[in-house]
Amino acid sequence: xxxxxxxxxxxxxxxxxxxxxxxxxxxxxxxxxxxxxxxxxxxxxxxxxxxxxxxxxxxxxxxxxxxxxxxxxxxxxxxxxxxxxxxxxxxxxxxxxxxxxxxxxxxxxxxxxxxxxxxxxxxxxxxxxxxxxxxxxxxxxxxxxxxxxxxxxxxxxxxxxxxxxxxxxxxxxxxxxxxxxxxxxxxxxxxxxxxxxxxxxxxxxxxxxxxxxxxxxxxxxxxxxxxxxxxxxxxxxxxxxxxxxxxxxxxxxxxxxxxxxxxxxxxxxxxxxxxxxxxxxxxxxxxxxxxxxxxxxxxxxxxxxxxxxxxxxxxxxxxxxxxxxxxxxxxxxxxxxxxxxxxxxxxxxxxxxxxxxxxxxxxxxxxxxxxxxxxxxxxxxxxxxxxxxxxxxxxxxxxxxxxxxxxxxxxxxxxxxxxxxxxxxxxxxxxxxxxxxxxxxxxxxxxxxxxxxxxxxxxxxxxxxxxxxxxxxxxxxxxxxxxxxxxxxxx
Numbered sequence: 001x002x003x004x005x006x007x008x009x010x011x012x013x014x015x016x017x018x019x020x021x022x023x024x025x026x027x028x029x030x031x032x033x034x035x036x037x038x039x040x041x042x043x044x045x046x047x048x049x050x051x052x053x054x055x056x057x058x059x060x061x062x063x064x065x066x067x068x069x070x071x072x073x074x075x076x077x078x079x080x081x082x083x084x085x086x087x088x089x090x091x092x093x094x095x096x097x098x099x100x101x102x103x104x105x106x107x108x109x110x111x112x113x114x115x116x117x118x119x120x121x122x123x124x125x126x127x128x129x130x131x132x133x134x135x136x137x138x139x140x141x142x143x144x145x146x147x148x149x150x151x152x153x154x155x156x157x158x159x160x161x162x163x164x165x166x167x168x169x170x171x172x173x174x175x176x177x178x179x180x181x182x183x184x185x186x187x188x189x190x191x192x193x194x195x196x197x198x199x200x201x202x203x204x205x206x207x208x209x210x211x212x213x214x215x216x217x218x219x220x221x222x223x224x225x226x227x228x229x230x231x232x233x234x235x236x237x238x239x240x241x242x243x244x245x246x247x248x249x250x251x252x253x254x255x256x257x258x259x260x261x262x263x264x265x266x267x268x269x270x271x272x273x274x275x276x277x278x279x280x281x282x283x284x285x286x287x288x289x290x291x292x293x294x295x296x297x298x299x300x301x302x303x304x305x306x307x308x309x310x311x312x313x314x315x316x317x318x319x320x321x322x323x324x325x326x327x328x329x330x331x332x333x334x335x336x337x338x339x340x341x342x343x344x345x346x347x348x349x350x351x352x353x354x355x356x357x358x359x360x361x362x363x364x365x366x367x368x369x370x371x372x373x374x375x376x377x378x379x380x381x382x383x384x385x386x387x388x389x390x391x392x393x394x395x396x397x398x399x400x401x402x403x404x405x406x407x408x409x410x411x412x413x414x415x416x417x418x419x420x421x422x423x424x425x426x427x428x429x430x431x432x433x434x435x436x437x438x439x440x441x442x443x444x445x446x447x448x449x450x451x452x453x454x455x456x457x458x459x460x461x462x463x464x465x466x467x468x469x470x471x472x473x474x475x476x477x478x479x480x481x482x483x484x485x486x487x488x489x490x491x
Contacts, residue, residue, distance in 0.1 A: 040080065162381050234309075
């Protein structure tokens, strides 16, 4: 678009929205829209034509109906803490910020549920229900800022997802609007609902199917006691095998996290948690429940970890010490930000038994791309978060960082894993989707997208790669959208 046509399109959308949305809820100048140009993946930026900040569901519906009629793309945005570019604006579209939907509608302590608007912070739910002895289990590292709507979009997990499940397992009902502006409900207030299980389809759909405005979440009782083991290992393989051994022993810890030596050094300098700086890897294993359950489980886990080669084991003696153990893991990202101008946080999964293999592979990639990488894992479910350290002001470093990340994802798939665990695909992993999924599988995902959003206006260009992209990623020769010998197996 040339500047003139862009202004004309902007004016056209503004005039169409003004009857439905207060003018102070619309942002269109460069100065006002710049804060919305990216999410937490700051390497990719794009200013939207316009930002809308509705205050009511009626306004959300009106915005969507207007954009649908004008054939204008819409990108829903929560707190902007996503790490895959899922909330990256469309250059010719509207960014729909749901930040003002921040009200807890209802708390029912008998059914242990809470009805919250999509802009409510994850941690705010637990804080609100704490007097009732309840909390909301999924706890991503960004829980102080991330919103429940964003959690639903990405199917977020966190430290405690091994025992208590992902967002999908802790949500009963989701309400919102289709691209046409029609109200839609997924799930129900009951434990099950008739018909297709569309709730598990929309949770993790990254804003591609509907705009979510309200969520009914499950709450769980706060355990009487929680204690954490911090185990040191002098060898990465021993630490990886220990994770598999804990699960193989029939133990499901409340949390089972792993940090390698570079990450341990970074967080210890930041939070002073008393981590063993000589260890090649540290495991954090938490048990919660009644005092009797915790005592038994801690003893069993300590026995398994010792048998797996742990060189040092420390057990938290009180709540302050437990929180101190976890403070390093929770602050892994800001700690990395202190030692590098920029970092790119990757997200993939592998089978637990391959933890050591992927760490050794990443160490070789560091030499190949001449970049440092610190690693922190949701080890219990094999969810990796390698943090590639680089300087975004150096285009060559950014390029090498992107290649480094792509190789991590490809290696994860080769080891029997997936290209994403909880951060979503967004735009960051579009190429990698070609590695994991076939043409037919991507076509099936596109068909589902089309069923909900016929014009393809909701968060377009994300998640599902085009055939052209997969062809180019695979270094295929494409002419006029066609490849030679299409009958031959590819991708």
